[in-house]
Amino acid sequence: MKTKDLAAAHGIDKDSFEDWLKEHRDSDYSGGTFGGVSVDDAKVDSLVLEYKKYEKSEQEKAAKEEEAQGKKNAAEKEAAAAKQQALSSILISSGFNFDGFTITKYSGYISGDGAISVDRDNLFRLGGGWAGREITGVGGDLLLSLAELRRIALAELKEAAYDLGCNAIIGVDFDYLTLDPITINSQGQQIFQPYMFAVTANGNAVVIERK
Numbered sequence: 001m002k003t004k005d006l007a008a009a010h011g012i013d014k015d016s017f018e019d020w021l022k023e024h025r026d027s028d029y030s031g032g033t034f035g036g037v038s039v040d041d042a043k044v045d046s047l048v049l050e051y052k053k054y055e056k057s058e059q060e061k062a063a064k065e066e067e068a069q070g071k072k073n074a075a076e077k078e079a080a081a082a083k084q085q086a087l088s089s090i091l092i093s094s095g096f097n098f099d100g101f102t103i104t105k106y107s108g109y110i111s112g113d114g115a116i117s118v119d120r121d122n123l124f125r126l127g128g129g130w131a132g133r134e135i136t137g138v139g140g141d142l143l144l145s146l147a148e149l150r151r152i153a154l155a156e157l158k159e160a161a162y163d164l165g166c167n168a169i170i171g172v173d174f175d176y177l178t179l180d181p182i183t184i185n186s187q188g189q190q191i192f193q194p195y196m197f198a199v200t201a202n203g204n205a206v207v208i209e210r211k
Helices: 005-008 014-024 041-088 138-163
Strands: 100-116 123-128 134-136 170-179 183-185 190-192 193-210
Touching: 005 014, 005 041, 014 041, 014 134, 014 138, 100 170, 100 183, 138 193
Parallel strands: none
Antiparallel strands: 100 193, 123 134, 170 193, 183 190
16 A cells, blocks of 8 residues: 555555654565555554554653753743842942941952954044044043943953852952054054953952841
8 A cells, every 4th residue: 555545544644654664664665666655455554553653652752842841941031030130139339348238258359341342433533633533422432332341341240249159249340441453464564453442340259148
């Protein structure tokens, strides 16, 4: 019997049934002269029964895997929410104590960094000013960039404290770095690379408890 007829008669998927035959019952089918796959008529009922058992077990397996993946995703989502809540509750101070709290553990020095590159052409426009160029809006742009860099550095600082199991950071300060990179090409010409601005937040991770 041709597998296409068998599949139609027993309500199963032809391609899936043929794949199962090739993988599990290689000796129970044959290829036709003009294409197609056939099985011995005497074995049709037993093969279909065995295939349906296999199909049911695969469906159950897939359902269990989907359920397990759903539980894993839910657990990861819950853990991420718990971590975000813990990060948002970490206290930060430029001083070395918190009113109403006692430091119970010092976990050491930590830092967090943030950096951006700024194209030189974005800081100047042709016109008047020194050397035929006029600086326009540089101060405002840099202040906005530095503010964003401080937020990034503080976020990394909190991550470092969280990884150490701490809930507060003391002695926080910032270091600022400006790079003006220049390279030389094969012809000996200077190539001015984009400016680089970096901010590092430093502090000491601690565990505090309310008095």
